[in-house]
Amino acid sequence: MTKNNHMTTCPVCGEAQWKSLYNLKPWTIEECTTCRFARIDPLPERAERPDMYSEEKIVSRQNKKRGAISQAALVSKRWLNKNFRHNKNKIFLDKLHTYLPRGGRLLDGGCGAGGILLHARDRYECHGIEISAYLAELANRNKGLNVQVGDLQTYDFKELKFDAITLVSIIEHLDDPAGMVRKCYDLLAPGGVLLLKTPNFMCLNRFIRRSGWPGLRPPDHLVYFSPRNLQLLLEKAGFRRFRTTALPFNDNMYIDAFK
Numbered sequence: 001m002t003k004n005n006h007m008t009t010c011p012v013c014g015e016a017q018w019k020s021l022y023n024l025k026p027w028t029i030e031e032c033t034t035c036r037f038a039r040i041d042p043l044p045e046r047a048e049r050p051d052m053y054s055e056e057k058i059v060s061r062q063n064k065k066r067g068a069i070s071q072a073a074l075v076s077k078r079w080l081n082k083n084f085r086h087n088k089n090k091i092f093l094d095k096l097h098t099y100l101p102r103g104g105r106l107l108d109g110g111c112g113a114g115g116i117l118l119h120a121r122d123r124y125e126c127h128g129i130e131i132s133a134y135l136a137e138l139a140n141r142n143k144g145l146n147v148q149v150g151d152l153q154t155y156d157f158k159e160l161k162f163d164a165i166t167l168v169s170i171i172e173h174l175d176d177p178a179g180m181v182r183k184c185y186d187l188l189a190p191g192g193v194l195l196l197k198t199p200n201f202m203c204l205n206r207f208i209r210r211s212g213w214p215g216l217r218p219p220d221h222l223v224y225f226s227p228r229n230l231q232l233l234l235e236k237a238g239f240r241r242f243r244t245t246a247l248p249f250n251d252n253m254y255i256d257a258f259k
């Protein structure tokens with residue numbers, strides 16, 4: 001990793017004054033003194049990012065995660081899945097059912113192996129884009145989904161417009177979040193909605209656990225938002241109406257932004 005890649009100007013408010021909050025060597029987490037947007041410093045080089053989503057890296061991360069979950073937790077999770085059809089995508093599927101008429105066109109940005117699309121395809125015209133060729137292939141080959149390999153921010157969708165775009169735990173991985181939300185705004189049809197989930201930097205747990213907060217994951221998570229500054233970023237991109245869910249005890253927040 002080179003040490004020269006820095007985000008000097010705040011993408012939310014345009015100021016350039018940063019306050020160091022946590023030292024997680026070799027990274028520091030710094031907060032904009034004006035709007036409290038936070039980012040890691042230095043940023044990883046963009047060229048290195050696709051490598052982070054190779055089959056080898058993904059499988060190794062999954063194994064590490066499995067190792068960290070206790071056997072009892074695993075058993076109870078399986079039981080919940082079996083008995084309650086517990087679905088981590090349910091929040092998004094419910095939102096889509098609320099906002100999007102049957103037959104609407106949906107794009108899941110960073111769709112992984114296609115979890116949301118798999119459950120949404122009976123109702124909507126489903127499209128996915130995924131930076132990991134390994135995950136996109138799993139979605140297309142095993143599940144028969146329509147997933148392109150690429151970066152949503154630079155991908156050419158031609159004239160295609162979408163009625164809803166989901167960005168589930170994606171924006172925190174980006175070094176240009178402003179560019180991404182502008183691209184989503186452009187890709188949405190009039191009245192379309194962007195559904196976002198990201199860690200809430202202002203949640204209670206972050207103030208309690210400080211540098212031990214699980215939302216802080218450099219160099220995987222590059223940027224950190226509060227409900228307020230994420231809404232400001234979305235307003236700058238053109239979004240005008242919002243529905244935000246940010247509970248103090250939840251590490252994540254949800255913003256539904258309407259064009």
Ligand SMILES: [Zn+2]
Nearest residue numbers: 010013032035
């Ligand atoms: Zn700022």
